[in-house]
Amino acid sequence: MTEGTEQPAMAEQPRTEPRRDENTVYIGKKGVMGYVLAVVTQFNNGAEHVVIKARGKLISRAVDVEEIVRNRFLNDMKIRDILVKTEELTSEDGSLSKVSAIEITIGK
Amino acid sequence: MTEGTEQPAMAEQPRTEPRRDENTVYIGKKGVMGYVLAVVTQFNNGAEHVVIKARGKLISRAVDVEEIVRNRFLNDMKIRDILVKTEELTSEDGSLSKVSAIEITIGK
16 A cells, blocks of 8 residues: 555556646655655656655655665755654554654655 | 663753753664653753654654654644754774664754
8 A cells, every 4th residue: 555656757648547646656665776766767757846755664764765866866856845744544443543654855 | 872862951960971962862672652751851851842863764763753742742842843864874894884864853
């Protein structure tokens, strides 16, 4: 659910449903460099900014991704905003649990 | 080294060495609530703001601490600043490794 995916920014792609998260990379359990590539790709496709989102223990990986993107690949990018919050998740048995989340926005 | 400790703000306490980190709570591997208590204690002792610092995988715990302090204990506190950066650590064999770090400042 929090698994990150690259979201190509090709406008001609047919849309069967509204894409709710343009310019967003969700951090999941894959290796850090995959998410770094996803962020760099979005900028290369013309994104003005990219939001890196993560929850729970993956928050530290989101910071790793942001630091690697800016220090190693895109030195002219800056951190525009860092938002932290608490999200409520409904587990399979219907109970609510709270989890911390982070959203790091980077751009020129 | 990154182990968090409560730092009482009693001015009359004898100082054998300069205290370099007033108003700072370092997040370590203990339970979250211990660090929450450390932050709340600093505010109760008159601190105007408290900085929560963590490195590596402990970054997510720093966000947990901040969220619990503000949502459950000190509702009037706000996030004043969130800083992320890369720190270089020297390991025992002398090699350098890089680690992400976060500093969350909360206050009224």
